[in-house]
Amino acid sequence: xxxxxxxxxxxxxxHVARARGVSRRFGTTVALDGVDLDVxxxxxxxxxxxxxxxxxxxxxxxxxxxxxxxxxxQLFGGDPTDPARRRRLGVTPQETGLPDTLRVGxxxxxxxxxxxxxxxxxxxxxxFGLSGLAxxxxxxxxxxxxxxxxxxxxxxxxxxxxxxxxxxxGLDVEARRALWDGVREFHRGGGTVLLTSxxxxxxxxxxxxxxxxxxxxxxxxxxxASIRRVVGLSLVELRARTLPALPGVVRTETEGERHxxxxxxxxxxxxxxxxxxxxxxxxxxxxxxLEEAFLTLTEVAA
Amino acid sequence: MTTLALTRTHFRFLLxxxxxxxxxxxxxxIFPALSLLxxxxxxxxxxxxVAATSAVIQLAVFxxxxxxxxxxxxxxxxxxxxxxxxxxxxxxxxxxxxxxGRLLTGFVFAxxxxxPVTIVGAALTSASVTPLRFxxxxxxxxxxxxxxxxxxxxVGYSMPVKAALPVTQLIFFPLAFAGGLFLPPxxxxxxxxxxxxxxxxxxxxxVVIWAAQxxxxxxxxxxxxxxxxxxxxxxxxxxxRRDEGRRFR
Numbered sequence: 001x002x003x004x005x006x007x008x009x010x011x012x013x014x015h016v017a018r019a020r021g022v023s024r025r026f027g028t029t030v031a032l033d034g035v036d037l038d039v040x041x042x043x044x045x046x047x048x049x050x051x052x053x054x055x056x057x058x059x060x061x062x063x064x065x066x067x068x069x070x071x072x073x074q075l076f077g078g079d080p081t082d083p084a085r086r087r088r089l090g091v092t093p094q095e096t097g098l099p100d101t102l103r104v105g106x107x108x109x110x111x112x113x114x115x116x117x118x119x120x121x122x123x124x125x126x127x128f129g130l131s132g133l134a135x136x137x138x139x140x141x142x143x144x145x146x147x148x149x150x151x152x153x154x155x156x157x158x159x160x161x162x163x164x165x166x167x168x169x170g171l172d173v174e175a176r177r178a179l180w181d182g183v184r185e186f187h188r189g190g191g192t193v194l195l196t197s198x199x200x201x202x203x204x205x206x207x208x209x210x211x212x213x214x215x216x217x218x219x220x221x222x223x224x225a226s227i228r229r230v231v232g233l234s235l236v237e238l239r240a241r242t243l244p245a246l247p248g249v250v251r252t253e254t255e256g257e258r259h260x261x262x263x264x265x266x267x268x269x270x271x272x273x274x275x276x277x278x279x280x281x282x283x284x285x286x287x288x289x290l291e292e293a294f295l296t297l298t299e300v301a302a
Numbered sequence: 303m304t305t306l307a308l309t310r311t312h313f314r315f316l317l318x319x320x321x322x323x324x325x326x327x328x329x330x331x332i333f334p335a336l337s338l339l340x341x342x343x344x345x346x347x348x349x350x351x352v353a354a355t356s357a358v359i360q361l362a363v364f365x366x367x368x369x370x371x372x373x374x375x376x377x378x379x380x381x382x383x384x385x386x387x388x389x390x391x392x393x394x395x396x397x398x399x400x401x402x403g404r405l406l407t408g409f410v411f412a413x414x415x416x417x418p419v420t421i422v423g424a425a426l427t428s429a430s431v432t433p434l435r436f437x438x439x440x441x442x443x444x445x446x447x448x449x450x451x452x453x454x455x456x457v458g459y460s461m462p463v464k465a466a467l468p469v470t471q472l473i474f475f476p477l478a479f480a481g482g483l484f485l486p487p488x489x490x491x492x493x494x495x496x497x498x499x500x501x502x503x504x505x506x507x508x509v510v511i512w513a514a515q516x517x518x519x520x521x522x523x524x525x526x527x528x529x530x531x532x533x534x535x536x537x538x539x540x541x542x543r544r545d546e547g548r549r550f551r
Contacts, residue, residue, distance in 0.1 A: 063392040086394040097385025101322035106315070113311045114393040137322075153389075 015074075016041050016088075016161045016192050017062050022071035024057055031057040033216040034071070039161070039194050044187050046203035046224075047196040048231070049213035050291045055196040056094075058213070059165055062194070063091050076161075087115065090159030092167060093150045100139030104130065104149060107138060108156060115157030128152040129178060144175045151179055155186070162186060164195040168202060180205055198290055200231055214294045233288040233296060234266035238273075240280035246272050251296045262288060262296050308395045312403030320373070320407060330372060330411065334365040335418035337484065343426045351428050352515065356486060358423030359439065359514055363507050364483040365415035366443045370450040371457075371470050373408040378458025379466040382545065408451065409444060416443070431514050439514030446506035449527070452534035453502075459541035477503040499523045502530035 017039040024032045032054045047055045060066045061073045064080035078085040112118035128148045154162045168176045210227040212219045239257045253260040263269045266285045342357045381387045423429045481503025498504045505527025508519030
């Protein structure tokens with residue numbers, strides 16, 4: 001146990017979940033490398049990162065599925081692998097992991113019997129637009145209904161903290177709105193939410209605070225606006241024999257005559273480019289994908 | 303939430319889930335009964351109660367062993383491929399209710415697997431045991447199945463379903479034959495008799511016959527059966543730990 005491990009117990013208990021210097025490897029793959037995370041009570045925190053960044057591994061440690069190699073994770077002030085610590089935790093099964101042969105009502109009943117004061121099944125079904133489906137077998141639900149049921153399961157036990165891993169993957173626009181409304185309502189009632197996504201838009205919609213993870217490390221964290229400035233880059237692509245030095249370019253990739261300029265403000269960059277009088281053609285402007293923005297972040301950090 | 307109540311919850315859930323796939327329940331149960339019907343009943347054992355009883359028992363053992371291999375081998379491999387299992391592990395319950403629930407489910411299906419062969423045996427052959435011997439035989443079935451339960455877990459934790467299913471069948475049928483689950487081992491040539499006594503299937507058969515008919519197995523059979531239990535539990539433990547390190551990237 002490191003000294004940070006001892007410190008954690010002296011901190012005031014306003015955090016429902018936290019990680020200190022957490023590392024986890026699988027064989028030779030380093031999934032997490034010295035990660036710190038604080039989830040304060042009553043907040044919505046977003047974990048943002050591309051696939052393979054370590055988000056799911058971090059969640060598996062916080063929900064008691066795995067143990068850390070080094071560092072400390074805490075859930076409600078204790079060890080998440082202790083079942084008693086998970087009584088106020090709600091989690092969503094990933095992908096379409098529901099048992100096909102069981103009925104919706106049976107699955108809800110099974111989950112709710114794990115909690116001291118579960119919410120009534122009818123109420124949960126109604127909230128997630130699943131009323132009247134209690135007798136339906138899970139395998140017979142549509143893709144969107146399965147996802148909604150999966151999310152509903154996180155709320156069955158009347159949790160204080162809900163962990164949502166990629167909650168809107170596979171949801172249509174309407175179902176996504178409904179889910180977002182549900183999360184906001186839960187938050188207004190004092191609930192704490194930790195969610196992951198690889199879409200900045202989704203995180204911005206719900207979270208006040210964003211933690212950006214890449215390559216198993218916390219790259220940056222802050223409020224949504226400041227993260228948007230760092231991660232919300234535009235990509236200006238053009239061909240030119242020579243390129244003048246331009247302000248506001250975070251990163252440049254050059255292949256022969258082809259240039260890719262990463263910038264927070266594409267409009268200003270194009271204005272500067274035209275003003276410079278440089279000869280260019282094939283100009284394209286688009287939003288950088290999160291993966292591209294991450295590459296920039298990692299390089300700037302290094 | 304007592305452990306007992308949670309165990310009941312998990313047991314019921316697993317039972318329901320498996321009962322809704324009748325083909326899995328049925329196939330393990332039908333094969334021994336059909337074998338008895340086609341290969342034993344027509345030739346008859348006349349008034350040879352001991353031989354007839356042994357014939358029924360060894361086919362019932364076959365049912366239990368294949369049921370164990372199926373629920374614990376293919377069943378676990380199947381669970382590992384679904385996202386449901388890791389979800390369940392985030393619920394506020396220790397591992398005990400889940401594990402005990404799965405064991406009980408396996409036992410129930412093993413018992414279901416021997417119902418048809420027992421009925422056919424009682425109705426159409428001269429096989430017979432006292433009620434006390436019958437119960438002793440049932441309990442012995444669970445002990446007899448241990449190497450197959452553990453071996454099933456080893457397969458289930460180390461292979462995907464697509465591999466677990468053929469591997470299970472490939473291992474099981476020769477073991478069942480050489481262990482004397484189809485033909486009584488007394489009919490084997492000498493060399494096969496010796497090999498037979500070294501196999502877990504033979505140990506399983508003889509343990510149940512010991513309990514139900516009072517015919518003691520050879521020392522070699524008992525010793526090698528114990529070795530199999532130890533070896534398969536080590537293998538299952540190894541496969542489980544290896545699997546834990548590989549999942550959840």
